[in-house]
Amino acid sequence: MKLxxxxxxxxxxxxxxxxxxxxxxxxxxxxxKIDLNHHPRDFSEYVTKYAEEYGVPEYIxxxxxxxxxxxxxxxxxxxxxxxxxxxxxxxxxWLLTLTKESLDPGILYDPETNIRYGAYMLSYLYTEYSRxxxxxxxKEAGQTTVDAGMYDRTLTDxxxxxxxxxxxxxxxxxxRINETMETYRRLYYTNP
Numbered sequence: 106m107k108l109x110x111x112x113x114x115x116x117x118x119x120x121x122x123x124x125x126x127x128x129x130x131x132x133x134x135x136x137x138k139i140d141l142n143h144h145p146r147d148f149s150e151y152v153t154k155y156a157e158e159y160g161v162p163e164y165i166x167x168x169x170x171x172x173x174x175x176x177x178x179x180x181x182x183x184x185x186x187x188x189x190x191x192x193x194x195x196x197x198x199w200l201l202t203l204t205k206e207s208l209d210p211g212i213l214y215d216p217e218t219n220i221r222y223g224a225y226m227l228s229y230l231y232t233e234y235s236r237x238x239x240x241x242x243x244k245e246a247g248q249t250t251v252d253a254g255m256y257d258r259t260l261t262d263x264x265x266x267x268x269x270x271x272x273x274x275x276x277x278x279x280x281r282i283n284e285t286m287e288t289y290r291r292l293y294y295t296n297p
Contacts, residue, residue, distance in 0.1 A: 144288050147176045148189065151220040159228035164294050165237065166190075166224055168286035169244070172278075178216045187213040190223030200226055238279050239267045245278040246271055 146152070146167060156163040173191035174180040186193045187210070192200075194210040200222050201208060212218045230240040230248075243251045250271050260269040270276040 155224035188219035
């Protein structure tokens with residue numbers, strides 16, 4: 106009788122372990138599919154092209170697009186920022202002086218143009234500041250605000266790198282971009 110009770114207990118334990126593994130697998134599969142659905146890679150031909158051309162990782166471009174416009178190419182913000190990467194006409198004008206091109210700001214609604222100039226801007230700022238968090242903070246708060254913060258020793262580390270942000274909105278934005286960036290990296294750019 107004792108042997109039979111031990112066998113039954115062992116079988117129950119094995120069944121519970123198998124069910125736990127199956128439930129865990131199903132849970133992970135469902136959440137992975139939900140993550141993929143919520144983090145698309147629309148406009149991939151442009152993202153790939155300009156990520157390569159300007160040396161910006163694709164997952165960063167996708168994170169900015171997802172955070173800024175949720176892939177709505179015709180989005181216009183209350184502040185007048187336009188398109189997928191939410192570029193303001195003023196920023197676009199500044200970028201045009203750097204590229205020595207002459208384009209109408211209305212072209213920012215074109216996905217390829219918006220991604221091209223967004224990637225160029227991120228690349229340019231990264232070359233200037235060497236830290237993605239600083240680039241993201243500039244995208245949210247503006248270069249003047251972030252530059253002023255870099256002179257505030259309470260916001261920088263011993264090397265002068267911005268580690269805290271001038272305001273809560275900028276900090277929340279940088280956190281949101283980083284979280285989205287890590288999700289894209291995990292979903293599409295790392296091997297399981």
